[in-house]
Amino acid sequence: MGKTLSLTRISQKQLNLLSTCPPQFQRIYLEKLATPVNPEQQEKLLWGSQFHLLMQQRELGLPIESLITEDDRLHHSINSLVVAAPEILQQQPNSWREAEHYRALNFQNYILTVVYDLLVADRSWAQIIDWKTYLQPENKAKLAQNWQTRLYLYVLAETSEYLPEQISMTYWFVRLPTQPQKVTFNYNSAKHEQTRQDLTRYLNLLDRYFDDYYDRGIPFPHLPNCHESCPFSKYFSTPEETLTNQDISIHQDWLTSISEIEL
Numbered sequence: 001m002g003k004t005l006s007l008t009r010i011s012q013k014q015l016n017l018l019s020t021c022p023p024q025f026q027r028i029y030l031e032k033l034a035t036p037v038n039p040e041q042q043e044k045l046l047w048g049s050q051f052h053l054l055m056q057q058r059e060l061g062l063p064i065e066s067l068i069t070e071d072d073r074l075h076h077s078i079n080s081l082v083v084a085a086p087e088i089l090q091q092q093p094n095s096w097r098e099a100e101h102y103r104a105l106n107f108q109n110y111i112l113t114v115v116y117d118l119l120v121a122d123r124s125w126a127q128i129i130d131w132k133t134y135l136q137p138e139n140k141a142k143l144a145q146n147w148q149t150r151l152y153l154y155v156l157a158e159t160s161e162y163l164p165e166q167i168s169m170t171y172w173f174v175r176l177p178t179q180p181q182k183v184t185f186n187y188n189s190a191k192h193e194q195t196r197q198d199l200t201r202y203l204n205l206l207d208r209y210f211d212d213y214y215d216r217g218i219p220f221p222h223l224p225n226c227h228e229s230c231p232f233s234k235y236f237s238t239p240e241e242t243l244t245n246q247d248i249s250i251h252q253d254w255l256t257s258i259s260e261i262e263l
Contacts, residue, residue: 012152015151026220096122101119104159136183169184
């Protein structure tokens with residue numbers, strides 16, 4: 001198989017793209033043809049990165065007040081989160097916690113990688129915390145199926161002694177103008193087995209796509225339901241020079257939404 005070394009490591013971002021639109025996976029990860037984000041979208045991503053960095057510094061006990069006072073949005077979002085989630089943001093007796101906690105799991109021919117914004121645990125439970133710097137989505141069921149939720153829970157269960165029923169994941173949405181809001185997903189053995197099966201299926205597909213692409217020059221195919229699930233499917237057969245500004249904007253919004261999931 002002609003798979004490149006860099007793609008033996010698979011993140012939730014890659015899984016989300018692979019399960020939504022394999023041709024876009026090919027364009028971004030193999031051909032490096034991602035459309036640059038516009039200044040407004042870049043500003044959102046930068047703000048999200050700053051928020052995550054400050055939360056990491058806070059967790060390490062480093063002072064951040066002088067940094068957040070220069071940005072009213074950061075100041076309000078972080079202080080509001082501290083008020084809304086004191087049980088998460090303060091050290092609890094007999095618990096362990098770490099920001100930017102990295103884990104990796106060998107799975108088939110790949111290494112599944114995750115980075116938890118914050119992992120809090122004691123002897124009987126573990127909670128993954130993720131800071132989200134975009135507005136809370138209305139569809140909780142869709143968020144439950146997102147590969148960040150599924151992969152983060154799966155990897156922790158596979159790389160620790162916790163049973164799936166002892167693990168949960170909570171998203172905190174901190175973007176203004178709303179107050180911080182949370183969405184929590186509890187894990188269980190049935191969900192764990194379903195994720196294992198789905199990972200196996202998608203990575204088997206990826207093996208086949210790599211073989212076809214590198215050995216036979218066959219592009220990654222659209223999924224059978226691509227017309228329903230892929231927001232950019234009708235443009236892949238369209239030369240770049242014929243795309244309208246609106247088409248490109250749709251593409252940028254989609255790519256940015258995928259990037260925001262990482263934040």
